[in-house]
Structures are given as structure tokens and as C-alpha cells.
Amino acid sequence: MSLNKDLILLFLSFAGLVTFSQETQGLKDSMRTQDLDEVIVTATRTVRQLSSVPLPVTLISKKQIDRTGVTRLNEILNEQTGIVMTPDATIGGGEGVQIQGIASDYVLILIDGVPVVGRSSGNLDLSRFAVGNIKQIEVVKGPSSSLFGSEALGGVINIITEKPSSENITGQFGHRAATFNNQNSNVSVSQRRDKFGYSFFADRLSTDGYDLADGDNGQTVNPFFNYTFNGRLFFDATEKLKIFASGRYFSQEFDVMPSTSEERDANVHLRIDHNPSSKTNWQYELYYTSYITDEKILDPVNNDLLLANDFNQQLFRPEIRYNHSYSENNTMTLGGGYNFETLDRSLFAEQVTFDSQYLFVQYDFKPLENLNIIAGARFDNHSEYNSQLSPKLSARYNFNESFALKVSVGSGFKAPDFRQLYLDFTNAAGGGYSVFGKEVEAAGIQRLLDTDEIANVVVEQSTLGARLNAESSIGYNFGFSYKKGKISSDINLFRNDFDNLIDTQILAAKTNGQNVFGYINRESVYTQGVELDIKYRLLENLDFGAGYQLLYAFDKDKEEALEAGTVFGRNPETLETIRLARSDYFGLENRSRHTINFKMFYEIPKWDANANLRVVYRSRFGLTDRNGNDLLDILDNSFVAGYALVNFAFGKTFYKNYQLQFGANNLLDFKGQNPLAAQDEEVLVNPGTQFFTRLNIKF
Template sequence: MSLNKAVFMLLVALFSSFARSQSGNAEKRDSLLTQDLDEVVVTATRTVRQLSSLPLPVTLIPQEQIARTGVTRLNEILSEQTGIVMTPDATIGGGEGVQIQGIASDYVLVLIDGVPVVGRSSGNLDLSRFAIGNIKQIEVVKGPSSSLFGSEALGGVINIITEKPTSEAITGHVGHRAASFNNQNSNFSLNQRRENFGYSLFVDRMSSDGFDLATGDNGQTVNPFVNHTLNGRLFFDVSDKAKLFASGRYFAQEFNVAPSTAEEQDANAHLRLDHDASGKVNWQYELYYTRYVTNEQTVDPIDNAILMDNDFNQQLLRPEIRYNRRFGERNTMTLGLGYNWETLDRSLFAEQVTFDSQYLFAQYDFVPMEKMNVIVGARFDNHSEYNSQLSPKLSARYNFSDHFAVKASVGSGFKAPDFRQLYLDFTNVAGGGYSVFGKDVEAAGIQRLLDNGEIANLVVDPADLGARLDAESSVGYNLGASFKKGKLSTDINFFRNDFRNLIDTQILASRTNGQNVFGYINRERVYTQGAELDVKYRINQHLNLAMGYQLLYAFDKDKEAAVEAGTEFARDPQTLETIRLARGDYFGLENRSRHTFNAKVFYEVPKWDANANLRVVYRSRFGLTDRNGNGLLDPWDNSFVDGYALVNLALGKTFYKKYEVRLGANNLLDFTGENPLAAQGTQVRVNPGIQFFTRLNIQF
């Protein structure tokens, strides 16, 4: 018997035995079957659960809130949520990623209808490529979620849930949004449900002239672009007990960077069959395929010489089977197993590379006593390129009354070394000749440079070249409480995430041209900890207030210990004096703000069929990178961005129940800021400034 099969049979036996012992404890109706669909989530447990009953920290962004804000892309709506920050890369114009509880975007898994999207050419996933005009809600699970979703869910999960057709009549909308920088966004949707068959179609087109954050340079920070999104879905009830879902999505984008070229394509196909074998047993069979392709060619505008080719072709195929079994009325066991086949063909790699892995997971969601809910689960991943991983998780919620509850969870997460960290073989000729090698090719790369006489000094022991990279791992803790009574709703959550074996770059050798050769190594031990507070208050039927605050501490443990031991120093750039750092001088990890705050006011005027909302997002100061060479952020670094607030306003009115006009401004106070990494004598802004928009939407 194989290891996978043995582990799977053991988990089935343990969970089945435990479930039978609990089946007589519950007498009430199953809450999973009786909830208002507007208040349920599926990502946290991979089953339908009421949001207010979960023992985990979860953020739900409903369709109505998205529509009222007037935003059109995933990154825009996420940036206004508590504990979620859109962070710029340290490089100017390097894009931005999403940060959850201080955990970087590399470790946050993004899903559409429960299946993953790919396309992380440099770690970050560009969330601006996801149109949100046809979604029902966005679900964000904070903290390690590898017990259900495996690699990349080390820091959390963002799941985009698309809406389903419900009306027998043909319904849909057509809309157009015009905004600053000649940003034009048109979309169209069509939905219908007739007896046992339903379908939906969504088409979106966006174009922009882009913008430039840096003055006096050639080109723009964001180049002019045009992109298209096409999403079609089919729903078919094969019988009373079997339901079929099929979906296809295609995204294409082109940038105007002549004489250079840059384009990307993102396509996926998703097929799922839900089978209710009995009143207590449900099977789900899923097949998913996705492909992400980019073609970039950098051309010298003077002599048209090709400076760099960067082609990227990533594919993922994943079949999965899930089994749900109810015991009694309130206890549910979930078992699942699946297979991942992933391949990447990239011009910066010596050859096409392939991963494959097998996984199984188990979860038991039960009510051991009347006021308590417990969820216990684990996942086992067997991967072709790194050690097998076991990711357990335990969470619990206790309702002291109808209004007050406490909840706690602890779980582990992991992230496998990615293709780039294993197979990258890159020399930047245009950038001075530095080289970067992935772990599996670094020995051959160094030997090639030695044979060519291009190595001046080898920094590492040759015996260490090519040593296996371990998967990055974390353990996350969350402890919270919620109070909901009348018009007031309050949630507070304390969190801590401890990380081991984070993959960092290291210098392998120095080249004869004065540049370095870089590789990857397991080195960093870091942690993030803090608290999140969400408060919602309904002043009256038409006026709602919401506020959120996050306090965050994020540190490298080794650097923290070195500072406390008095072995870390900094040089004052003014006096050139060398200063021993004290504990209070260590600011923390890059791109993390100690304080973030958001406030939202939503107001409705029913007699005018109008509404308005004002949203404020604040980030306190943060450092982009170490500038004085001691490997940490301290007061003598000059890479800090000052704290700032973004104020967004949207006004909407509906005419004749079908025609909606929405006007607004994002960054109403016209904040631009200044990037401290700009070269001397130049100015680089953090934000392009105020962005006005207007939108017309017609429902039918």
C-alpha cells in the first residue's frame, strides 16, 4: 500500500470513528441548510457556513458594497478592508501586492469560485487584472489555510465568488465607466435560469493611457494598455440529486510600449459535478485547467537591438474529489483528495520544468455542546520537488449568549519553493551583468561562469551549491471576540504568525565585471503579530457607519536578537558616526505600517432613489528597503514613506428603476506623496493623484 493511500485510510477511519461518537449530540436543524444566502461563505470550511457563526477570522465583501463604491478591479476594493493592504514593490514602478496581517502577497492564495489562478512571474500576483463586475461576493480568510488549500495559502485566501442566474427571464446589464487618465471600462452581462438549465455571460473591456509617477525619465510608470475579459458559465441539473457546473474564463492584455512589446493572456476551464447521494452524503467531482502566458521583448529605441526576451508560459491541471458526510444535524465531515500537474516554460529557464503533487485533506466540523462549535482538519501534500507537508488546523467558537461569542484558531501553513527559486537562469546584460540562479541550476551556472573565466571570487562553499530548498512554513494563532446587538456589531481579533525557512537571496560569487551572482537560501525566521478591530453601526435604516483598525508588529527574529545583543550598527549619513542600535531603533520588516485605519459611511435616500458613500483609508509610515547596508530598517535609513490617507467618494442615482448614474472621485484630497528611492535630482510620486470617474449602468 502506498504512503498516500495509507494516510488517507487512516484519516478516514479516525474521522469516521470520531463522527459516530458525536452524531447523537445535536437535535437542532442543520444551520448549513437554513441560512440566508446573503450571509454565508464557503471558503473558510469549503462547505456552506453562516459568516456570523464561523470560528475563523473571515472578511466578506458583498456585491452591493462593491457596486456602491464604483470600483471595477479586485485590488481597488480589497485596499479598503481591515487588515488588507496593497503594498508597492521596493522598485519604482514594480507593481503592488496584497498583504494580509502583515504577510506578503507571495503567501496569499487567490481563487475564483474555489479554484486557483496562476501567473506569479516575480512573486506578486497582479490583482488589477481581475474584473469584478459579475461577482456575488469576495471572501477573505486570514491566517494559514494550508489545511484545506495547500501551498501559497500560508498567509490567507482570497476567493472571488461569481453570481449565479436565478430569474426565468433574461436579465443582465450593460455599463460604461470613464475615469481620469482616459480610463475607459465597458462591460456587459447576461443571465437566465429556466427549470434545470441556467447560463451567464460576462464581457469586460478596459483601456487607459496609463500614467507616469517619475518626472524627467523616458516612458511611463504604467504604460497605455487595453484588456478584455470574457467569462461564460453553464448550470445544469442532471437530476434532483446531481448538478453540473461548467465555466470558462479568458483574459488578454496588451501594453503600448513600442518599439518593445508586452502582452499577457490568462485562460481557465472549470468543470464540477455535485452529487447528493443521500440526505446526508454529498460528493463533488472537479476538474480544472488554467494557463497563463506573457510575451515581453525589450528593444533599444535607438538601434532596435533586442535587450531582453521574457516569455512565460505556466499551466496547471487539477482534478479533485470531495466527500461530505453529515452526522446528526450539525456535524459534518469533509474528505478530499486531488492531484496537481504544473509546468512552466520560460525564456529565463534553461529548459521547461514540471511539478506534480498529490494531496488529501480531512475536516470535521462539529458541535460538542450546545453553544460550542469546533473544526479540526489536516492536509497532507506529497510533492515531486520538496519534502512532504502535513498541515493541521484547529478552531473553536463559543457563544456565551445570543450577542457575545469568543473564537480561537491555530493552524500551520506552507509554501513550496516556486519555479523561479529552483530553476531561474538569468543574466541581466542591460543592468550591468549580474546573474541570478535558482537552487537546482546554481551549481551548473557557477561552473559555466568558472569555465568562462567570469568568476572573481566564490563566496559560498562549492559543496553547498544545489542543496535542497525546504518549503517555507508558518504557524498562525488567532483569538477574537464578537459582539452583535441591535444596531451595533463589533469584532476584535488578536493574531500572531511565526514563519520558518523563509527563502531569501544570497550572494554566491562576485563576477570579474564587478557584479554579483545571486542564489536562494532558507534563512529568515520572522513573525507578524497585532490586533484588528471592526465596528459597524446602523444609525438608522438608511445610514450605516463602519470603521476598521489594524495594529501590526513585524520583525525578523534573528535581527531582533542581534539588536538586543548589541551587535547591530548603523552609520549616520550626516555625521558619518557609527551608532550601536538599540531595540527601539529596529523599525521592523519592509513595507509594513504599524497602523492602518479605514472608515466608511453609506447613506441612502429612498425617496430620490439615490445613495452616497465616503470611504477613508489610512496607512502610517513604512520603509521600502534597507539603504545603509546593515540588513534592517532603522532611523538612519532614508527609504521611509510618510503616512498618508486616501479619501474616496461615490454618489449614485437610479432613474426609472433601470438606469443608474454614478459619479465619484478616488483620492479626493489629491495625495501624491514622494518615493524616497528616486535617484538624486529626480522626483517620483507614490500616487498619481486624484481620479475622477462617472459610470452609466443599464439593468434589463
């Protein structure tokens, strides 16, 4: 049966369930009272209603997370418009989050407003973040660096954890079992009494992993287990002074015997809120975090040590913020801080240390009743590169209560980090792919050639080790929002221009089917497109949602070469060399032209149950240049065909506190095929359908 027929059958089946259950409870014509507008804090670092923010923002609520049955951050992000989990390192070997076509290096990940570190393998592994104690996830798209720094050129993802609210001890225990012996247990406890509150969360995940390459030694994802512990304290010393303290610890081990692979992630966060008056607020913050990995690769025959890969990154950051409201619609924000960071890695010649100081300012005001303007800038003084000023300006104009215009523009700067310069990483747990920094890639490729681990080098070897330059960017967003009655919609046009963009590229293919990756400057690159989000309440208890992104991502220098007629390619069928036209240029690697998501959420009050169906479609994308002309064109044979992932979940509550849920991810059993697999070896893209069931008990 074709993919289209499968999708149609699923939609009809879901609609049948809706119709049947609606008849059993009797549909009322009156609409349900609208929920209060969601509140967010990330876009402006002040409490704002989502509908009033002049920036492109996505808010993922706890209710949405619970109903889908997902357990990790990457799973829920992949279902949002304009956000794609991409195999930046290798298919099956690690994923990065891409926003508006901008790679994960430029997306800042926060937990309760403070940054997460640990990009040891090229991406920040979002699967290490459990979602069991999350209140909501806020995603700000585009350059918001005026408050968060140059790491946020592509956007900010802020994980907001829950706060205790009940005077009684409340909590929940849950266990989820899924395909591949995936076992996830978590428990949470919280209480709020008078001036004191606390919460505790613990999560354990384990799996047998899976293998996408039958001819490869080991598994694509090896068996592993991890633990997450998070404790938080809240104390209202006075009506004007509030104290918040939290600690988080994550530990993960992979079963790659006789080799070892471990990682640990820990942070401590202290924040003091002082409100000397109703118009003035001071926030004092201390934050420390560390990310440590210990990986030893041993020869499976004689247990000889082949590679020791230790990684220890630490960040200490004090920060002060000041907010003053001159009136209800005029707020000034000032802040400053200091970053001290160290990185000690066994594959580096010595420990790397750098520090920076920064100041930021923002003015949020309404010069007219229907016009909101936010102007801001951030100044960074870094020990490793020149000082940089990053300004931002955004505005929102409300034509009426339902229709509004949103505009924003911002610029930023990012120097090559030490990972991009000095990383020498081979991930035994992920199937053996390698990533080399620019300063060590030539030696790394030569080392693999000497040990006969390279099947072929796909770049000109004379280019290995060429200088990696710093980057600068400017981003634009222009959109409209509409909300009235049963329907709400947002449309956003975006463009991001980069000079000297640092991106990943494939340097070589290994004999085991994996790849060797490095970094490259794209002299002048842009991503542009359109995002569309629509939500519609068809029936009293039935909500539809759909999102679409059209994306174009190109290298301007390559476009000019094509226009000049100096780029050639070889037809894989006729082996004829032909001059390529501009229309033959597909664009930057790992970017899909079209991504679509569709969601149906249905409440069945009579049964105290709910059901949902979610579809994520990604059109085809290319992984690398395969015909030697240094760009991804339609003649390259490195394209992954477009595919749809269909996810389903059904949940029912028994006796108020017992919730049973079951479902399936990738319901159509998509597996696909990796075009970079070695000859006569099949390497899949996805492990297929994954069934799950979960029991949750509240107390």
C-alpha cells in the same frame, strides 16, 4: 491646508449632506429590519453563515462593490481591515496583497473555489480581475491550509461569481470613464429556465497610463488594454445531480513600442454535484488553467532584440470531495486530488514539470450546544520536496446570542518555487525593474553591471547566490465578536511564526530610478498584531464602518543581534556611527505599523440615490536597508511617509434601470515621494486624484 483639516472638512461636508437629505424625507424612529446573515463557503468548503464561522473572515458583498464604483479586485481589497496592497516589486511597478503582514506569495487566490496561476513578476496581479460579475468576495485570514494547501499560509481570497436566477433574460451594460483616459465597458447576460441556466460576462479596460518619474524614459504605467470573457453553464440533470461548467479568458496588451508586452490567462472548470441522500454529498471537479506572457524588449534606436521573456504556466487538477452529515451539527469532509503543473520560460534552461498528490480531512462538530469545533489536516506528496502534513484546529464558543469567542491554530510548509529559484525578469511595461531568483541573481547583477545599468548594489555581493531554504510556519488567531442591535464588532489577535521565511529584498538600484529585487530567507520571522472591525447603524439609512490593524513584523535573529549590541548604524545628519538599540529596529520591509479604514454609506430612498465616503490610512513603512547593517532601522532613509487615501462616490437611479454614478479616488490628491529615487530625480508614489463617472443600464 493640513491633512487633518482636509479630513475634518470632508467629514463635515458629508455629514451635512446626510442631515439635509434626512430632513427632506423625515426620519422614522423605527429601525430597518436586519438583513439576513451572509452565507460563505470558503472557510469550511461547506455553506455556513458568516456569524457562525470560528475563523477570521471578511465578506465583501456585491452591493458594497457596486456602491464604491471600483472596477478591479485590488481596489476593493485595499479598503478592508488587515489587507494591504503593497508595492512588493517597486512603487508603480506592481502590487501584492498582504494579509496580517504576510506577503502575497502566501495568499491563495481562487475563482469559484479553484486556484489562479500566473505570478510571473513576483506578484499575482489582482488588477487583471474585473469585479462586474462578482456576487461576493470571501477572505479567510491566517493558515487555512488544511483544505487549500500550503499556498494558503497567509490566507485565502475567493472570488464568487453570480448565478442566474430569473426565468427572463436579464443583464446590464455599463461604461465607466476616468482620469488618464481610463475607459471600462462591460456587459452581462443571464437566464435560468427550468433545469438549465447560463450567464455571460465581457469586460474591456483601456488607459493611457501615467508617469511618476519625469526624468525616466517611458512611463511608470504604460498605455494598455485588456479583455475579460467569462461564460458559465448550469444544468440540474436530476434533483440529486447538478452540473456546473465555466470558462474564463483574459487578454492584455501594453503599448511599449517598439517593444511588446502581452499576457493571456485562461481556465476551464467542470464540477458535478451528486447528492445521493439528504446527508451525503459528492463533488467531482476537473480544472485546467494556463497563464502565458510574451514580452520582447527592443532597442528604441535600432530595434535590436534586447530581451525575450516568454512565460507559459499550466495547471491541471482533478479533485474529489465527500461530505457527510451525521447530524445537523456534525459534518465530515474528505477529499483528494492531483496537481500536474508545467512551467516553460524562455529565461529558464529547460521546461520545469512537477506533480503532487494530496488528501485532506475535516470534522466540523458541536460537542456542546454553544461550542463549535473544526479539526482538519492535509497531506501533500510533492515531486520536488518531502511529504508534508498541515493540521488545523479552530473553535467558536457562543456565550450568548450576541457575544462569541473564536480561536484557531494551523501550521503549513512551503518550498521555494521555481520563480524564487530561477526567475530572471525585467518588466519593460512597469518601468524597467528587475527580479532575480536565487540561483541566477549573481549572474543577473553582473550582467547589469556590465551594461552600466546599476547605480549601486545595496547588498554584499558575496551573499549573492546563497542557498534558499524551504519554509515552515504556524499561525494563531484569538478573537471575540459582538453583534446586537445597531452595532457589530470583531476583534482578532494574531501571530504568525515563520522559519526560513522567503521574502523579497532590494539587491541594487538602477540608473533609471527603478530597482533590482531578489529573494532572501529570514531565519526566524514573526508577524503579530490586532485587528478591530466595527459597524454601526447611526440612522435608519446611514451605516458607519471602521477598521484598524496594529502590526509588528520582525526578524528574531536581528532582534537578538540588537540585544547583544552588535548592530551599528550611521546617523544621516552627523554621519556618526552609533550602536543601535532594540527600540531602533523598525521591522520587516514594506510593513506599516498602523493601517486604518473608515467608511460611511448613506441611502437616500426619496432620491433613489446613495453616497459613500471611504478613507484608507497607512502609516509610514520602509522599503529597504540603506546604511548597510542588514536591517531596517530608524536611521535608514528609505521610508515612505504615512498617507491617507480618501475616496468618494455618489450614485442615483433613474427610471429604475438607469444608474448614474460619479466620484473620485484619492480625493486629497496625495502623491508622495519615493525615497529610493535617484538624486535630482523625483519619483512619486501615487498619480494623484482620479475622477470617474459611470452609467449602468439594466435590462
